[in-house]
Amino acid sequence: MKTQNDSRETAIEIFVNLIEQLRSISDVKLERIRDAQFNDAGVQKALVYTKYGWPEKETCVDVPAREYFASRGELSVSNGLLLYRDQVVVPEELRTEIMENLHEGHMGIEKCRERARTTVWWPGLTKYILAKVDSCQFCQDHKPTQRKEPLKVTELPLRPWQKVSADLFDHKGKNYLIVTDYYSRYIEIAYLQNITSSQGNGEAESGVKRAKRILDQDDVFIALMAYRATPIVATGSSPSQLIMGRQIRTTVPVVEKKLVPKWPNAKNVRKRDTEYKRCYAYHYNRRHGVRDLPDLDIGDEVKVKLDGEKIWSAKGVVEEANPEIRSYRVRTPKGVYQRNRRHLQLIAPDDVRITPTYDKLLSGDLNVTPRKTVPSAVSTPHVKSSTSTPPAPIVDKSMSPTDVSDNTYTRPKRLTKLPTRLKDYEVT
Numbered sequence: 560m561k562t563q564n565d566s567r568e569t570a571i572e573i574f575v576n577l578i579e580q581l582r583s584i585s586d587v588k589l590e591r592i593r594d595a596q597f598n599d600a601g602v603q604k605a606l607v608y609t610k611y612g613w614p615e616k617e618t619c620v621d622v623p624a625r626e627y628f629a630s631r632g633e634l635s636v637s638n639g640l641l642l643y644r645d646q647v648v649v650p651e652e653l654r655t656e657i658m659e660n661l662h663e664g665h666m667g668i669e670k671c672r673e674r675a676r677t678t679v680w681w682p683g684l685t686k687y688i689l690a691k692v693d694s695c696q697f698c699q700d701h702k703p704t705q706r707k708e709p710l711k712v713t714e715l716p717l718r719p720w721q722k723v724s725a726d727l728f729d730h731k732g733k734n735y736l737i738v739t740d741y742y743s744r745y746i747e748i749a750y751l752q753n754i755t756s757s758q759g760n761g762e763a764e765s766g767v768k769r770a771k772r773i774l775d776q777d778d779v780f781i782a783l784m785a786y787r788a789t790p791i792v793a794t795g796s797s798p799s800q801l802i803m804g805r806q807i808r809t810t811v812p813v814v815e816k817k818l819v820p821k822w823p824n825a826k827n828v829r830k831r832d833t834e835y836k837r838c839y840a841y842h843y844n845r846r847h848g849v850r851d852l853p854d855l856d857i858g859d860e861v862k863v864k865l866d867g868e869k870i871w872s873a874k875g876v877v878e879e880a881n882p883e884i885r886s887y888r889v890r891t892p893k894g895v896y897q898r899n900r901r902h903l904q905l906i907a908p909d910d911v912r913i914t915p916t917y918d919k920l921l922s923g924d925l926n927v928t929p930r931k932t933v934p935s936a937v938s939t940p941h942v943k944s945s946t947s948t949p950p951a952p953i954v955d956k957s958m959s960p961t962d963v964s965d966n967t968y969t970r971p972k973r974l975t976k977l978p979t980r981l982k983d984y985e986v987t
C-alpha cells in the first residue's frame with residue numbers, strides 16, 4: 560500500500576499547486592468580467608435599473624438591457640458588480656470564454672448548470688449549455704448509461720468519510736483505486752503501480768465511470784477539480800463544500816464570499832438528499848416499469864443461471880438469504896453459488912413455468928439505457944467501510960470465491976465486487 564500512499568501524496572501536492580495557480584487565474588478573470596461589465600451597455604443599463612428601479616413594461620426598457628428584464632427580480636449590485644443571485648453576470652463579450660470554463664471536465668448538461676448556479680450567470684445560460692454539450696463529441700460519447708433495475712434508496716451517512724466505497728479499475732492499461740465518500744461524493748483517484756492485474760469489474764459502476772471520464776481528459780487535474788467544485792444535485796452542495804466547508808477555486812470565477820468557509824447546513828443537506836433519492840428512485844422505477852423481485856427464503860427451490868449458460872438450466876435450493884442486499888447462496892447439484900436475486904428464479908411448487916414478466920425481468924432484456932442525471936449515490940454501491948449496519952448499499956456478491964468467473968453476462972455489472980482484502984477498507 561506504500562505506493563498507493565506515495566502516489567496519493569504526489570497527487571495532493573500537484574493539486575495544491577494547481578489551486579495556487581488557479582487562484583490568480585480566477586482573480587484575473589473576475590477583474591476582466593468587471594471591466595467587461597463596465598464596457599457593456601446592456602449591463603450598465605441593467606445596473607442603473609437595478610439600483611433605481613425597472614420600468615413596469617419590458618417595452619419601456621432600453622433595448623440593450625431588455626434581455627435582463629425577465630430576471631430583474633434576482634439582480635443586485637455588489638461593489639459595482641452586477642450579480643444574479645450570488646452569481647456574477649457575464650457580459651456578452653466573455654460568454655463564449657466562460658462557457659468553455661463551465662464545460663471543463665466534460666461533465667454534461669446538469670453538471671454545467673449546477674456549476675454555473677454557484678458561480679456565473681447570463682440571460683439564456685441554459686440554452687448556451689445545452690448547445691455546448693450537444694456539440695461536444697466527448698460529452699456525447701461519454702453519456703452515462705444505466706440499467707433498468709429497481710433502485711433502492713440509500714441513506715446519507717452522518718459525516719464525511721464515515722462510509723466510503725473503494726473500487727479498483729484499470730484504465731488504458733494502468734491500475735487505479737477510486738475512493739468515493741458517500742456523504743460528500745468527494746473522490747480520490749490513486750494510481751497504483753504495483754498491482755499486476757485489475758481485480759475490480761467496475762465498468763458500469765458510477766464512481767469508476769466518473770473516474771474514467773476524468774482520466775480520459777487532457778487535463779486530469781482540472782477535470783478532477785471541476786468535479787469536486789460542482790454541486791451534486793442530490794445534496795445541493797459540492798463535494799468540496801461538504802468535505803472542506805467551502806467552495807474551491809476553479810477556472811470559473813466565483814464571488815469572494817463563496818470561498819469563505821461556511822459549512823452547508825447538514826440537516827438541509829440530509830433532507831434534500833433523502834428527498835432527491837426517493838423521488839429519483841420512484842420516478843426511475845415507474846418509468847422503467849421495474850419492480851422488486853420478491854424476497855426468497857431459505858429452502859426455496861430456484862432455478863439458477865450458471866457460468867457459460869444462457870438458459871436457466873440448473874435447479875437449486877436457497878441455503879442462505881440476504882434479501883436486503885439481494886444476495887443468496889444456493890446449493891445445486893453442480894456446486895454452491897452466491898447469486899444476486901436477478902440471477903435466480905423461484906420455482907413455484909405447483910407451477911414451474913416462468914411468468915412473462917419474470918422472464919423479461921430476469922433475461923438480459925432490461926439492460927443498458929442512456930441516462931441523464933443519475934445521482935451518484937443512488938446507483939453507487941458497494942463497500943461499507945464502517946461497522947454500521949446498512950439499509951443502504953447494495954453489494955453484488957454474484958461473484959463469490961466459489962464462483963469467480965461470471966462471464967455469462969455481457970452487460971456491465973452495476974455493482975462491483977471488491978477484492979476481499981479491501982472489503983473493510985476504511986478511511987480515517
Ligand SMILES: [Zn+2]
Nearest residue numbers: 665695697698
Ligand atoms: Zn464536453
